[in-house]
Amino acid sequence: MKILVTGGAGYIGTHAMVELLNQGYEVIAVDNFVNSKHEAIKRVKEITGRDFLFYEMDVRNKKQLDNIFQEHDIDCVIHFAGLKAVGESVQKPLEYYANNINSTLILCEMMRKHDVSKIIFSSSATVYSANNKMPLTEKSHTGECTNPYGWTKFVCEQALTDMVNANDSMSVALLRYFNPIGAHESGRIGEDPQDIPNNIMPLITQTAIGIFPYLNIYGDDYDTPDGTCIRDYIHVVDLVEGHIAAIKYLEESKGVSTFNLGTGKGVSVLELVSAFEDATGVKINKKIAPRRPGDIAVCYAATNKAKDKLGWEAKKTLKQACEDTWRWQKENPRGYE
Numbered sequence: 285m286k287i288l289v290t291g292g293a294g295y296i297g298t299h300a301m302v303e304l305l306n307q308g309y310e311v312i313a314v315d316n317f318v319n320s321k322h323e324a325i326k327r328v329k330e331i332t333g334r335d336f337l338f339y340e341m342d343v344r345n346k347k348q349l350d351n352i353f354q355e356h357d358i359d360c361v362i363h364f365a366g367l368k369a370v371g372e373s374v375q376k377p378l379e380y381y382a383n384n385i386n387s388t389l390i391l392c393e394m395m396r397k398h399d400v401s402k403i404i405f406s407s408s409a410t411v412y413s414a415n416n417k418m419p420l421t422e423k424s425h426t427g428e429c430t431n432p433y434g435w436t437k438f439v440c441e442q443a444l445t446d447m448v449n450a451n452d453s454m455s456v457a458l459l460r461y462f463n464p465i466g467a468h469e470s471g472r473i474g475e476d477p478q479d480i481p482n483n484i485m486p487l488i489t490q491t492a493i494g495i496f497p498y499l500n501i502y503g504d505d506y507d508t509p510d511g512t513c514i515r516d517y518i519h520v521v522d523l524v525e526g527h528i529a530a531i532k533y534l535e536e537s538k539g540v541s542t543f544n545l546g547t548g549k550g551v552s553v554l555e556l557v558s559a560f561e562d563a564t565g566v567k568i569n570k571k572i573a574p575r576r577p578g579d580i581a582v583c584y585a586a587t588n589k590a591k592d593k594l595g596w597e598a599k600k601t602l603k604q605a606c607e608d609t610w611r612w613q614k615e616n617p618r619g620y621e
């Protein structure tokens with residue numbers, strides 16, 4: 285089975301390709317390296333011992349994308365490519381709308397042109413409204429997003445749903461991620477932010493290794509037990525296993541299917557820092573900073589549907605995620621540089 289992976293050199297894309305290749309899928313990957321490195325592609329090949337086709341390109345380049353669909357008999361698309369930082373999206377909303385929405389629309393246009401009927405979309409828990417009760421189910425209210433990044437995912441989900449409604453041969457899985465952390469157990473691939481990290485775990489590990497003198501904790505006055513935000517942190521390898529389960533599910537299912545990919549457990553920022561310290565023996569210097577725009581107090585998943593329909597659930601522990609991330613950081617103190 286031939287899978288087109290957009291954003292293949294990114295954090296989640298690389299881990300997904302490792303699992304796909306290890307399970308015998310044929311992979312074609314594309315990435316424009318705006319937020320990733322060429323070295324990541326080499327390391328996927330190193331880990332798996334398998335080669336695959338890679339194209340350096342922007343998914344919005346219609347001509348190049350058309351050529352890929354013409355040259356290869358693609359069975360399914362996994363669409364990771366996109367800008368993904370909540371805070372940055374508040375500062376650069378136009379860039380986020382132009383990149384994330386246009387890339388999805390052009391990809392769908394090429395799928396329709398070449399009769400490719402299956403796509404797995406990398407969505408986000410940010411599509412859920414802030415006023416939902418926890419845990420979030422797939423039927424929780426969406427829209428009223430608190431940041432432009434969430435709105436781009438919301439609009440893309442709607443466009444994909446409308447596409448399926450207009451063509452009943454299409455199959456779409458909307459996978460709403462919670463908070464991916466961790467790294468491959470080899471220490472060879474992991475999250476490699478291009479600048480100051482936007483996500484909590486790279487901030488923790490880069491503080492631990494001495495890149496930053498302390499960890500900023502953005503707000504300690506939220507309505508939570510310790511005042512810090514609560515999130516659902518899922519190991520990236522568990523997350524990508526959910527995509528492989530979705531590929532198999534789409535073989536039998538038509539229409540639009542939506543799944544939360546999380547652990548079903550909420551962990552506060554201070555609890556995450558404590559878990560990292562316990563797992564690694566490294567003390568983290570921290571400092572309370574003002575809240576970030578776009579952050580909400582509590583967000584964690586109900587995962588029953590993914591377990592029932594996909595036969596998938598998160599298996600790795602928070603301790604494993606901390607250990608794997610620290611291994612990646614120690615062995616790659618400057619990321620893929």
